Amino acid sequence: MYAKDRKEWKYLFDEKKDIELSCFPLQMKVTKLKRELKIESISMEEAVNEVWVLCQKYQRAVKQDMTKIFDF
Amino acid sequence: MKGKLFNREEVIEMIGNGKLLGLTGDEKVLSGLPKGNWIGATTPYFVDDQHGVFTQDKIYVNELSSGEQVKFQVYDPSNINQIVSNSFENGYTILFIPAFQEIHKKYALIASDIEGIYENAIGGMVAGADLNNFTPPKVYDGTTETVYEDKAVAVHVKLPEHQTSRIEILNIFKQNQDSPEIQFLQDGFECTECLIGGQKVKFADYIAKNNIDIKTPISSDYTGATINVCFQGIDEKTGSVSFYGPVFRDTVYKFSHPVNDYIGDFNSKIASMNDSFEFSCNCILNYLYGDLEGSKTQVFSGPVVFGEIGYVLLNQTLTTLVIDEV
Secondary structure (H helix, E strand, O other), X not given: OOOOOOHHHXXXXXXXXXXXXXXHHHHHHHXXXXXXXXXXXXXXXXXXXXXXXXXXXXXXXXXHHHHHHHOO | OOOEEEEHHHHHHHHHOOOOEEEEEOHHHHOOOOOOOEEEEEOOEXXXXXXXXXXXXXXXXXXXXOOOEEEEEEEOOOOHHHOOOOOOOOEEEEEEEEOOOHHHHHHHHHHXXXXXXXXXXXXXXXXXXXXXXXXXXXXXXXXXXXXXXXXEEEXXXXXXXXXXXXXXXXXXXXXXXXXXXXXXXXXXXXXXXXXXXXXXXXXXXXXXXXXXXXXXXXXXXXXOEEEEEOEEEEOOOOOOEEEEEEEOOOOOEEEEOOOOOHHHHHHHHHOOOOOOOOEEEEEHHHHHHOOOEOXXXXXXXXXXXXXXXXXXXXXXXXXXXXXXXX
């Protein structure tokens, strides 16, 4: 799994990058976190941490999405 | 593992063997089943192997992985927000909810805000009934032989460390990128006014004026996942537009492209899905609009339901619960 401090994790929440994912729980989680970031109920660091934890758990299922994010 | 339709006698034998079962069937065949490790929900619509089937005599059986530990729980609107905190740290939940009750609406409105909702699979269905002779949908807690019309039942399963659970979906609808953006003024299952392209309009008038087919859902983009909200109807007198799922104020929706060949579109996409699943269901609207009854299809096997649960309430979406080896 990619280190949590890699800058690419933040790409997930960057509207300009508009990354489309394929793993359903990751899609749903990222969308929820984007909304929370928008209303500033969480920080970017908290969002990255939450998504990193989810990706740790679903390493196999998110493999394709990780490639997309880290090859962006 | 995939499920199948069985006779009631066969199901009674399976219950007697102590297996953990998710049972779906008509009320006539589910009622009075013996006590055991099962939860149940009503629907007489199925796809079994290759055909769409309406039956009030058979029961669709999903034999569920019982993992390391199992607990059954009944939920009402006051405690449904505890569904994640009641579940195991690593596991999955199957949730059956009766349609058109407060518990159905409450879960649909709050699920996405529940802390940790996407960390373990929550799959399941909204129970229904025969559309030609509609009776209140029901769910069953087999451990107590109790039937509910206004509460939900769930089975929480603890998985071993080498397994994880997640939901996969297959949605044959695509957002129409030429559609104007639709935004709603409040969360809920109905609206009169909304914003279309930033302009406040009466939604029913807009639908009529633009000849919008309400058999095609509106949808929103969840970072690549298309999430549908289906139209239930339009009240001509009040101008109220109702939906089978909730719309949210903070979400942007678009109209979708219509689907002309449901079976063809499912078949073309099904290859990308994991075919080893614990539980699967599809939507009654796909069954009706796609004319699946009696049709030969390879699309999936499972109950046809009045709402799919894939963490949140989904509409018109084939939904499966998958267990992965880590």
